[in-house]
Amino acid sequence: MKHLISYSVYQPLEDLPRNGDGLKEIGCDGVELFTVFEKGPSMYRSISPSVHLPFAIDWYSSWMGLADPDEFDEDNVKHLAYGRDRDEIVRNLRASIEYAAEIEPAYGVLHASSTDLDESMLRKQTGDSREILRGFCEMVNRAVSGFRSGEPPFRLAFENLWWPGLRLLDPWEYRFMCSHLEFDNWGFCLDTGHMMNTLQDAYDEQTCVERLLEIFGRYPEEMKERIGTVHLHVSTSAEYRNTFEEVKRPPRETMKETIARVYPHIMKIDQHRPFSGGGCKLLVDELSPDFVTHEMMGSRSEDVIGDFIRQRTFFPYG
Numbered sequence: 001m002k003h004l005i006s007y008s009v010y011q012p013l014e015d016l017p018r019n020g021d022g023l024k025e026i027g028c029d030g031v032e033l034f035t036v037f038e039k040g041p042s043m044y045r046s047i048s049p050s051v052h053l054p055f056a057i058d059w060y061s062s063w064m065g066l067a068d069p070d071e072f073d074e075d076n077v078k079h080l081a082y083g084r085d086r087d088e089i090v091r092n093l094r095a096s097i098e099y100a101a102e103i104e105p106a107y108g109v110l111h112a113s114s115t116d117l118d119e120s121m122l123r124k125q126t127g128d129s130r131e132i133l134r135g136f137c138e139m140v141n142r143a144v145s146g147f148r149s150g151e152p153p154f155r156l157a158f159e160n161l162w163w164p165g166l167r168l169l170d171p172w173e174y175r176f177m178c179s180h181l182e183f184d185n186w187g188f189c190l191d192t193g194h195m196m197n198t199l200q201d202a203y204d205e206q207t208c209v210e211r212l213l214e215i216f217g218r219y220p221e222e223m224k225e226r227i228g229t230v231h232l233h234v235s236t237s238a239e240y241r242n243t244f245e246e247v248k249r250p251p252r253e254t255m256k257e258t259i260a261r262v263y264p265h266i267m268k269i270d271q272h273r274p275f276s277g278g279g280c281k282l283l284v285d286e287l288s289p290d291f292v293t294h295e296m297m298g299s300r301s302e303d304v305i306g307d308f309i310r311q312r313t314f315f316p317y318g
Helices: 042-047 059-063 077-081 086-101 129-144 171-180 192-196 205-216 221-225 238-243 255-269 279-287 304-312
Strands: 002-008 031-034 050-052 107-111 155-159 186-191 227-232 291-294
Touching: 002 304, 031 042, 059 077, 059 086, 059 129, 077 086, 086 129, 107 186, 107 227, 129 155, 129 171, 155 227, 171 221, 186 192, 192 205, 192 227, 205 279, 221 227, 227 279, 238 255, 291 304
Parallel strands: 002 031, 002 291, 031 050, 050 107, 107 155, 155 186, 186 227, 227 291
Antiparallel strands: none
């Protein structure tokens, strides 16, 4: 099992121990590198056994022809929706995979959920997870069909969120994807914090661990075998999620304005804190993935490396 730290092409290499050469000294086998829609800097390749592909917040509306294409511009369309229409979405998603393939990663993480920006600050969203997964499979199938032999150049690891789409709360999601994906080189990236964000009683770490173990216990073995990587972090945000003031998107608010307003809200939900107890090892042991990415953001400590070290101590080195 390899232990990685999440990192981004936007972050300077100098922020890593000895510019990346000192990662082994803190028990880190490399970075899961968040990529963009262009070639990644060559300096990261030697320390990046995996990648996190760029995500779009509301790709589903564009995929279904529900978004207003005039709201987009060249600076934000890829990160908001991948594209204005299906052809543009497929081109951009395929290109992001091609760029990441130059790093020769073992896998690439791809978010498999979507949120309607109009509902992004409502507790209940109207998106149907089954239909969003159907659209996701259609989108990824078309993107992957352009590669040799109809398989992606590296394993695609589909990540759960708390938004409609893939949440990994029930085996039906696994069975659905098995029957709708037209290629085999795929798996799951199970994000513990994102799953905690679906729990109404996620007030403390111990309760979260217990609830996740209950969910994992319902997985068939073949589903667990598809979970090749885990994003490991804590998000005990139930109190905020149950009490925040709901706000509908104002009619004349631009997408850029909506994102600026919603981003702090998302960060309060998705805390990305390190575990403070050994429950994290119980979760990992139950799934036995090949990779564990300690997805730290330093949102509270402002110390990403320190957060990694604190959580890494719950696992034996070597």
